[in-house]
Amino acid sequence: MFKDYLDKSNFEETGFSYTLSLISGKYKMVILYCLMEFEIVRYNELKRYIGTISHKTLSTSLKELEKDQLINRKEYPQIPPKVEYSLSERGKSMMEILDQLCIWGEKNRI
Amino acid sequence: MFKDYLDKSNFEETGFSYTLSLISGKYKMVILYCLMEFEIVRYNELKRYIGTISHKTLSTSLKELEKDQLINRKEYPQIPPKVEYSLSERGKSMMEILDQLCIWGEKNRI
DNA sequence: CAGTATCCACTACGATACTG
DNA sequence: CAGTATCGTAGTGGATACTG
Numbered sequence: 001m002f003k004d005y006l007d008k009s010n011f012e013e014t015g016f017s018y019t020l021s022l023i024s025g026k027y028k029m030v031i032l033y034c035l036m037e038f039e040i041v042r043y044n045e046l047k048r049y050i051g052t053i054s055h056k057t058l059s060t061s062l063k064e065l066e067k068d069q070l071i072n073r074k075e076y077p078q079i080p081p082k083v084e085y086s087l088s089e090r091g092k093s094m095m096e097i098l099d100q101l102c103i104w105g106e107k108n109r110i
Numbered sequence: 111m112f113k114d115y116l117d118k119s120n121f122e123e124t125g126f127s128y129t130l131s132l133i134s135g136k137y138k139m140v141i142l143y144c145l146m147e148f149e150i151v152r153y154n155e156l157k158r159y160i161g162t163i164s165h166k167t168l169s170t171s172l173k174e175l176e177k178d179q180l181i182n183r184k185e186y187p188q189i190p191p192k193v194e195y196s197l198s199e200r201g202k203s204m205m206e207i208l209d210q211l212c213i214w215g216e217k218n219r220i
Numbered sequence: 221c222a223g224t225a226t227c228c229a230c231t232a233c234g235a236t237a238c239t240g
Numbered sequence: 241c242a243g244t245a246t247c248g249t250a251g252t253g254g255a256t257a258c259t260g
Contacts, residue, residue: 011140015215016208020139026233029130030121043242054234059243069220080241081240090218097214098126104207105125108200110179136253153222164254169223190221191260 035087145197
């Protein structure tokens with residue numbers, strides 16, 4: 001799979017680079033991780049859970065994750081507003097792969 | 111594995127975060143990838159192959175990859191200098207996992 | 221050949237205030 | 241509650257020149 005890079009002579013076009021681009025950013029993986037654990041989470045719950053994240057970063061990260069179809073956003077038209085975030089099926093399938101990285105990291109930490 | 115995060119309440123401490131930290135940076139994966147394909151590569155070969163990378167980035171990336179023991183650096187004491195880089199066994203084992211991400215990316219590109 | 225050193229530019233992110 | 245807008249900062253990478 002990696003050797004596709006050679007043929008294309010452009011790393012940006014590989015599936016690997018594409019996958020990484022989906023999770024780049026300081027908090028995207030943390031967000032995905034929270035959604036995996038809690039399944040359905042509201043905006044402020046997420047903010048409280050992660051703690052150190054700013055509104056701006058949480059907001060833009062969620063928008064990008066939604067655009068990349070890794071998460072679902074469900075908005076309830078009511079006052080006060082209520083929005084629930086959850087992993088999409090696509091997001092879940094990616095998380096399965098990423099879990100392997102976690103295992104490697106645990107085993108191979110120096 | 112991911113749920114270790116919950117127990118630790120600190121994403122930075124997870125194996126996942128650790129693994130990502132090893133490959134963070136614009137070109138580290140590209141370098142690792144080149145070493146996987148060509149096996150033994152000299153500094154300027156690497157530079158020529160990657161093309162867009164600057165000396166500074168290539169130099170610091172190689173140093174960090176070496177420090178993290180993902181690559182080997184072999185220096186021949188001669189004039190002009192000759193240095194060969196290659197994947198370590200540890201590096202190879204990580205690349206096997208990362209290849210999965212490549213496959214996912216190819217299958218799931220939108 | 222295999223790097224360092226220096227300076228500059230860009231962007232990601234944080235803090236804070238404001239809004240429907 | 242669930243965001244957006246604005247401003248400021250810090251770290252990452254690029255261009256270029258220099259060296260053993």
